[in-house]
Amino acid sequence: MPAPNIILCVCDQLRAFEVGCYGNTIIHTPNIDRLASGGVRFETAVTNNPVCMPARACMLSGQFSRTCIGELGNVGGDPPVAERVHLKDPTLPEELRAAGYVTGLVGKWHIEPSPLVVGFDRAVYPLAIHHYQGQRYFHGDRLGDPVDEFAPEYERREVDRFLDGTGDRPFFLYYNISLPHEPIGPAEMPRRYWNLYGRDQVPIRPNAWHEGRMAYDEWWFKTYLLWDHFWRTAEGDPWRPAAAGYPQAGQGPLPSDALPPGYDLRDLTAAYYSATTCVDDLIGDLMRNLETRGLMENTLIVFTSDHGDNLGSHHLFNKDCLFEESIRVPMIFHLPSRFNGKVNRKQIAQLIDLRQTILATAGVNGGTRAQGRNLLPLLLGERETLDENHAFIETDAMFGKCTVGIRTPTHLYGAPMKDSHSLEGGDWGFYDLREDPFQIRNLAAADGQSDLRNALREKVEHWHGSTAWLA
Numbered sequence: 001m002p003a004p005n006i007i008l009c010v011c012d013q014l015r016a017f018e019v020g021c022y023g024n025t026i027i028h029t030p031n032i033d034r035l036a037s038g039g040v041r042f043e044t045a046v047t048n049n050p051v052c053m054p055a056r057a058c059m060l061s062g063q064f065s066r067t068c069i070g071e072l073g074n075v076g077g078d079p080p081v082a083e084r085v086h087l088k089d090p091t092l093p094e095e096l097r098a099a100g101y102v103t104g105l106v107g108k109w110h111i112e113p114s115p116l117v118v119g120f121d122r123a124v125y126p127l128a129i130h131h132y133q134g135q136r137y138f139h140g141d142r143l144g145d146p147v148d149e150f151a152p153e154y155e156r157r158e159v160d161r162f163l164d165g166t167g168d169r170p171f172f173l174y175y176n177i178s179l180p181h182e183p184i185g186p187a188e189m190p191r192r193y194w195n196l197y198g199r200d201q202v203p204i205r206p207n208a209w210h211e212g213r214m215a216y217d218e219w220w221f222k223t224y225l226l227w228d229h230f231w232r233t234a235e236g237d238p239w240r241p242a243a244a245g246y247p248q249a250g251q252g253p254l255p256s257d258a259l260p261p262g263y264d265l266r267d268l269t270a271a272y273y274s275a276t277t278c279v280d281d282l283i284g285d286l287m288r289n290l291e292t293r294g295l296m297e298n299t300l301i302v303f304t305s306d307h308g309d310n311l312g313s314h315h316l317f318n319k320d321c322l323f324e325e326s327i328r329v330p331m332i333f334h335l336p337s338r339f340n341g342k343v344n345r346k347q348i349a350q351l352i353d354l355r356q357t358i359l360a361t362a363g364v365n366g367g368t369r370a371q372g373r374n375l376l377p378l379l380l381g382e383r384e385t386l387d388e389n390h391a392f393i394e395t396d397a398m399f400g401k402c403t404v405g406i407r408t409p410t411h412l413y414g415a416p417m418k419d420s421h422s423l424e425g426g427d428w429g430f431y432d433l434r435e436d437p438f439q440i441r442n443l444a445a446a447d448g449q450s451d452l453r454n455a456l457r458e459k460v461e462h463w464h465g466s467t468a469w470l471a
Contacts, residue, residue, distance in 0.1 A: 003170040003362055004335060005299040006096070008354065009286065010059070010174070011279050012052065012108060012130075012181035013319060015308030016045070016328045017205070018276050026201055027273050031284035032332070035303055039334030040342045040379045042349040046391050046407050050307035050319045050326040051398070052181075053110050055351060059306075060091045060111070060118070060174075062355030062370030065394065069112070070470030073320075073396035076112040078127050079141060086112045088470065089369040092355045093119030096172045099364045104162040107155050107176030114141055120174070122165070124158045126151060129246055130181050131227045132188040150190055152177060152278070156285055163293065170362075177282050180275030180309070185225030189278065196274045199266035205325070207438040208312040214265050215312035221268055222257050224317070229257060265312045272311060297336045300361055302354060305329040314439070320398035322405045322414040322429065323439055327393055335361065339379050346384050348407055349375060350391040371467075392463050403428045404460050410434050413456035415464075423464055427457065 016022045020029040021036035022043075047055045053074045054065030061068035069075070069086040093103040097119050105115045109125040116123060126135045127143075135151040137144050147154045155177070162173060186194045208215045222229045228247040232254070260267075283303065290296040306329070310316040313325040320326065331349050333339055338361075352372035359366035360376040377383045393405045404423065405414035414428035427444035430453045435441075443449060 001337065002298060003100070004337070005170050005295060006101070006172045006358055006362060007286070007299060007301045008059070008092075008172070008174050008358065009283065009301060009303045010056070010108075010176050011303075011305040011330075012176070012178045013307060013309045014180055014276060014279065014305040014330065015311070015325050016305075016330045017308075017325070018180075018273065019330050021332075022330060026197070026203065028196070028277050029280040031280045031287060032303060032330070034287070035283065035301060035334045036332045036343075037341060038336060038339075039301075039332055040339050040344060042331045042347065042375075043343060043345040044347075044407075044409065045304065045329050045331030045349040045351075046327045046393060047305075047307040047329055047351050048391065049394055049396075050321065051396055052306055053112075055306035056109075057087060057111050058351045059304075059354050060093065061087050061089065062092070062352050062366070062372040063089070064352060064371055064392070064467055066467060066469045067371065068470065072394055072402055073398075074110075076110075076128075078129075079138060079143065080109065080112050080114045082114050082117060082141070084113050084117055086470065087118050090367060091118045092358060093172055093174065095119075095355075095359055095364055095366055096362065097121065099362065100169060101362075102166045102169050102171045103174075104171065105174045105176075106158045106162060107174075108178045109138075109176070116140060122162060124155070125176075126178075127246075129227070129231070130178055130183060132179075132183070133227075152179065152282055156282060159286065160289065163289065163295075175286070177279050179279050180272050182224040183227040184271045184275040185227075188227060189274065193274045193278050196277055197270040199264075199270050202266055202269040202273055204265060204269065205313050205438060207314055207325075207440055208265060210315055215315040215317075216264060217315075217317055218259065220317035221259055221263065222253075224268055225259075225271070226257060229253075269311060272309070300333065300335040300358070302358065303330060303332045303334070304351070304354070306351070316399055318398070320396050322393060322395055322403045322412065324412070324433070324437070326395075327407065333357075333361075333375075333379050342379075342381060344378055344384065346389070346409065347375070347378055347386060348389055348391045348409060390459070392460070392467075401428070404464050405429075406456050406460050406463075408456070411452065411456065412439070413453060413460065415457060415460050421469065423461065427453065430456070 021033040049065040105123040134146040231247040232251040357375040402417040418424040430444040
């Protein structure tokens with residue numbers, strides 16, 4: 001059998017709970033559901049760091065963010081530097097290119113260094129700032145003029161161009177579909193997505209309520225809807241890349257920022273659903289493209305997301321914390337010639353597993369520096385679980401303290417950090433997800449299950465002390 005083509009298709013900020021095949025009966029995601037029904041879906045998959053840059057670096061390196069970039073949060077800028085400051089060890093595209101693959105990037109990058117430095121033959125990627133109308137793209141390391149169309153449509157055509165140029169060689173395409181990351185307001189989306197879901201259709205998660213009050217934050221709502229709101233209104237000096245195309249800091253709010261009367265979390269969730277269905281349409285376009293070219297049977301499509309979205313749960317918005325809404329992502333492997341129709345409900349899969357699993361599926365030896373695991377025996381149905389069935393997760397301090405956590409099939413435990421490199425005493429949280437899937441009851445100070453809590457803390461302490469940081 002020839003080497004499989006590989007497409008790693010990554011959405012941005014899509015939590016698993018808002019996909020049909022993960023149990024959402026309202027949202028319309030038939031193409032993602034088709035990938036799942038014809039492939040292998042992991043019921044519980046998590047990011048190892050619920051923020052964009054470190055999560056994406058984890059995927060390509062197979063290493064934890066502290067090891068591959070030495071940071072827990074977003075760093076770097078536009079354009080990405082040519083010096084190899086991060087990702088010091090061979091990446092997924094480098095290993096595949098060495099094995100004869102043509103390698104390409106289309107869509108979001110947001111990693112240091114330049115994609116051309118870490119194994120990509122071709123790269124078309126936008127500025128790191130999310131803007132779906134009038135976006136600017138790097139072609140290689142050259143920044144072009146604003147694109148006068150919906151950015152995902154432009155990227156879809158760039159996928160066509162990449163596939164046209166691969167010839168008879170196997171290819172690896174890192175295809176990044178950015179939605180449903182903000183902005184998801186009507187001004188950014190084609191009209192057909194404006195009113196797909198009514199506010200009364202969408203369910204609100206129980207942990208988005210507190211003392212009878214549904215989560216509400218006017219600043220965050222506007223940040224979700226308007227591409228430049230954060231940059232105009234953020235306090236202090238927000239991270240700002242050097243490339244042209246970013247709003248000027250300090251402009252402040254505008255009269256046009258006003259929310260419609262009565263706008264609340266139901267409206268925002270409906271917009272998030274619409275953005276997710278837009279992603280599903282793009283997945284459908286990709287699948288039809290492969291089918292037309294006769295490539296579907298021997299192309300591994302891996303669909304996942306870099307992290308989730310709190311979207312009002314625990315009265316928090318955005319990402320970057322140790323709650324299920326922030327860390328749970330979809331993860332589907334679709335390869336008709338080898339996988340079919342399975343759901344793994346027992347193994348905790350994680351983003352750092354992608355590198356080793358993809359390389360193993362391609363029959364490529366991935367070296368010894370990766371920290372992730374090879375999931376191929378599970379994809380083939382040879383096993384239901386691996387010997388190690390948990391995932392470590394580290395977070396930045398967007399909502400208070402940095403944390404280090406462990407997700408097992410039944411529990412989530414987190415320890416607080418004094419700073420980015422050292423733990424402090426006490427427990428951030430301990431949740432029994434069998435009885436409390438919405439993490440409403442923190443058992444960190446409870447007497448019950450104290451032996452398990454202490455055992456999980458010991459695992460976190462050992463991992464934290466033994467997992468190297470990039471200097």
